[in-house]
Amino acid sequence: MKQSLFESRHQPEWQRFSQLLEQLERRRAKAEDCLSFPQDYRRLCQHLALAQERGYSSYLIDPLQQLALRGHQQLYRQRTPLSAKVLGFVLAGFPRLVREQWRFVLAAGLLFFGSLLGFGLLVYLFPDLVYSLISPEQVGAMQSMYDPDSSRLGRDAARASSEDWVMFGYYIMNNIGIAFQTFASGLLFGLGSVFFLFFNGLMIGAIAGHLTQIGSGQTFWSFVIGHGAFELTAIALAGAAGLQLGWALIAPGRLPRGEALLQASRKSVQLVCGVMLFLLIAAFIEAYWSSLTWPAPWIKYLVGAALWALVALYLIFAGRTAHAPE
Template sequence: MNKHKFIHERRPHWKRFEALLESTSRRSLSKLPAKEISNFSQLLREVSHDLATIRSRGWGQDLNAYLNDLVARGHNVFYSAPPANLAGVYHYLTFEFPRLFRANIGYFLTACLLFFLPMGISWAVVQSNPSLANRVIAEEMMSRFDQMYGKDSPLNTNAEESTEEEQESDETEDIPLGSFGDERASMAGFYINNNVGIALKCFALGILLGIGSVYTLLFNGIYLGAVSGYIVSQGNGERFLSFVVSHGSFELTAIAVAGGAGLMLGNALIHPGQRTRFQSLQVRGLEAVQIAGGAAVMLVIAAFIEAFWSPSDIPSSVKYIVGSGLWLIVIFYLGFAGLQSTPQTRPLSNRGPQG
């Protein structure tokens, strides 16, 4: 088939799809009749196939740009979030987010390397040589960590390991521990604000060609590793590790997930492919936003665990068991949730619809 015959046969389909795009710009795709939604999906696949054909045969930059714009706009409409409702949120968390995560898992693994490797190295170095801690952590913060996890810490209430004398001492500390519990709701708000702030930096700074995300992941990995190494080196490892083991599963994983979403933004700008950088950012950026949204939900869960469960007066052994279970839940959720979805709920792949 030559170029002119191809254009003559396909142009009506392109115009019909363009008209549908104009229609959906005035109202949500979800409000269209089911037949029109199905037609929209079919036309999007056809136009994407036509675009691939034109690119492979080199039939003109103007035609390529026109169809590329239609496909990019179609992707945005097809992926656009429906009005918020409980069913939509449930579907997003149980199907869309974990599937998008797995489809872009390479970015997550890169973020893990940038985050967890510096954390492990920093932890080991500072634990073996605590004098290096003040190069990363302010003196004031080290004093606070000594208070939070030291002998006088409100976390020092493990009945399993307390001697009779320590238990008597604990009874005199009921008041500060009680006030600690009374403040847990406000602590949850603080943790949400702090943790989501870190994740948003990891994600949003990806717009700087990914450099901002790389820096944020490295910095937080080194800092958290240094903090952990310092606390353990002071003999407070038991209280610290039993405190962080539960919420750490959601919190640390979510930071890496958000960092991976930021790397997606950077890669969309560095390697736009056949699209313009703006078009690439529109298409890939929407997926990155959805993944970052899932990370934010994980951080909210982590904040509530950190505020209400982690500081509770429960034996460390129980916290380790629960914490291990939560790590398994996070792994299985990200690895397997949404695998049993039906074809109707399956989103378009990263490479565009197939003919």
């Protein structure tokens, strides 16, 4: 059914429902007028679902969504506090969204982690490859930072708590910059997100492979394994959100590209909100745990493995229960 016919057929119902909503919101509705409200609300939700399924424009879907939201609030007469909404998103909404967008998440994960592991292995087997991507000066700086015989990393780890707070802020800004770059560049028909996912994977893989090959692997891996669970996952998810934007421009379906992009951006922005949470956690771990030198490497590996398992279990299983908060 064409959108124009759908609108003309149901517009009178929507107008009546809107008028009744205004009366309910002003506490002026008569009891007899409210008897059909639950049925009218369910019918409006059916119309909204049909409009979304058929790919109608946002000029129709957005007003219906607003009516459905207002109707839900009046039907249950219970305002959900902002804190409850945030908690619901963290505990259930975000992992459900990641699973819903699994195709983009899988593509981003293959690009990022595939290039990281692949190039890291190549650099480990052929050490000179690192200089094809990273300058000798940068390589020297990385070697000095993670040299097991150097005290530089220990001095960094022994900094005062006030300096930990400064580094916490630095890590947040740096990580958010990388994630936003990876996400926003998806507007270039997804090519920007593909590039940054692949490039960042190559860079991290080159550093990891080189440091492991020269004998600094324990210093490097014990430092990054903890916060890497959240940080690397966040970069991949930011890329997935960018790929979603790019795909809306490449394959908009029956919608104009602008409308398709608008619809895709709603979910991709929600995905990025979860990415920001992951980056916040990663920055906290990096500033207050990863830089510590007193734990033995095996302790850091154990904690890092637990954090990777926690991230995986959260994204796979959180929000699957029928009564998970919205």
